[in-house]
Amino acid sequence: MSKKDDILFVGIDLGTSQSSITASNGQRHVVKSLVGWPLDMVSRKVLKKDVLIGQEALDNRPMLDLHRPLERGLIKEGSEKDLAAVRELLQNLLSLVGVNGKRESGQRVRAVVGVPAEAMRINKQQLRNTLTGMVDGLMVVSEPFAVAYGKDALLHTLIIDMGAGTTDFCVMMGRYPTDDDQRTLPNAGDSVDEQLSKLVRERYPDAQLSMHMVREWKEGNSFVGKPKSRVTVEAPIKGKPTELDITAELRTACESLLGPIAETMVDLVARVEPEYQQRVRQNVMLAGCCSLIGGLPEALQESLNEFGGGRVSRVADPVFAGSDGGLSIANDAADSDWEKLAT
């Protein structure tokens, strides 16, 4: 048995809306990045848990002090509660792949965690501090770089990782990306939710909406371009369940991403050495949960037409692309490297 067989390697994509983990034991999971604590003794008795994570937290939110502890892909500034929520979330992700909380068995865990492309050093240090004690070794990498590494798309490729909090861009030119090769935009899943909520409220002023409802509508139906069918949802109006047609609003909200993303895409390609620009335009890859918006690759590809054309595609399994890439990095790093990065 090799030395590496004793160690569990994990790749984690810590996302604003959902987080995924891929482990070297073959397990992989995705959970909503939500953490809730029972509001009072009654809630605790009903729920029979001290803390609820992910979908379970969302389903029981009226009884919980609910936290979405990541903002734009980073640990929220501020209260101990949000930090505690991040710890709970990470602990939960690790437990899903079989990491015992107290790791009594002497099990060793080495993790690679993705953060937004333009995350500052200070954010990476904060993440490192948060994970201390949970894992034995830690690397923090730019999320789109993890995607590129996992997909073996490290040359002449533009990765666009679209999450809920941020859209991250990274041009891979066979070298480790510098700040100039990367961009982070706040236009992502959350901005679509906000836009959609605003538009629906404008059209149906009496409808009672919550952001969670709006988010679910988007996740199930999002699209850009010509709609394939009407999108109808149900929401109470003065207490009465009512069917709402949100086709136009959903399209407008989703298409609000196109301009900023297309502009950034073209801008980054223009910074590449001229002889390689055409090749990069042919290798634009979308990843992340927000890349699942219907018709998005085609719409972005169309925006490249006036710049000489190109090809935009969605990677297979976009939700796990970041954590899979993290695992590849974790697996490939030498033991001696991991020893330098012990927590």
Next chain:
Amino acid sequence: MDPDRSGTTVSAKQRRELLKAVVRENVYIKAGKRPPLPWERRRWRRWLVIGVVVPAIAAGSLLLIPAAASRGTAEVTSVVTRPIAARRTVKAPAPGETNALAAAPRLLGEPRPLNRAVFPVGVRRIVLDPGHGGKDIGSRTPDGALEKDITLDIALRLRDLLRKQEGIEVLLTREKDEQVVLRERARFANDRKADLFVSIHLNWLVPATNRGVETFFLGPTEDPFLVQLTSRENRESGYSLADVRRLLDGIYLDLRQQESQQLASAIQRSLYRSLKEETPALRDRGVKSAPFLVLVTTEMPAILAEVSCLSNENEAALLATAEYRQGIAEALRAGIDAYTAKLAQPVVTTARTATGSPT
């Protein structure tokens, strides 16, 4: 299966090199250091900038002193007021060493007065930052008291207190219950060229019996004064402004941290002393450095004060009273006053002569 791609793979050797770069960056992060930029690895350039450009910048700034004095505004004293960032970054040349500083022997022969009219160092504009707001409520007590409301109330009280002082302009990052993202808060303070940034928050500690006040600081990475100075002096150096700024970043960060730490200490001392009288069980949780994003991107001495503890039942009850919130505002004002008063005090320095011996 991923869609077909053309020529996107690299050799195994290149892949290993990429991994090495990832590890290298993470080793720096672990050590709490900034990874060097690619061009910084060329050491000779680094030393060229530190040895020649920085002293040149300093000499340039010092040359302004006699120019002002010759306009009849300065009187000779034996003190130098603080803080002049660029000067403190400069190490004087060793005996026999020649550099741009030697070009200004008149300035370095003896301690020189610094005319405060030329380098006004007083605090004129303070940005107060009430934590959270809008849908970001911060912490919440079981009784429904929200951190966002309390921080705003304290900030408004503090604004009123500070505005009573002549010559002080006070601005708030938010004046009502609205969400303002951290980047905007920092941008607000930066755009208005604030002299101080004070972010007001309430702590949430586990277990709930814990209570106390604590103040955080963190030095930002950029400074308008140095940016302008380097811009002026480096025009012909062949380096871009951004290059020089990045190079000096590490040195400069330390200086800003120092200022922020002093402000944090003054505020923490005042908060603890004042509130301890009201609540004897209060704990002094001290002055700490912490990675609060809003402190990273602000370009002036900046602190974040956890002025009370909402998770503690007794403190939550006190925070419900206007008197206690007013007391916190007054304590913060006193802390700011203490810092600005210290800033205005002349400090004696041991300036070096042109030959490098202390005077």
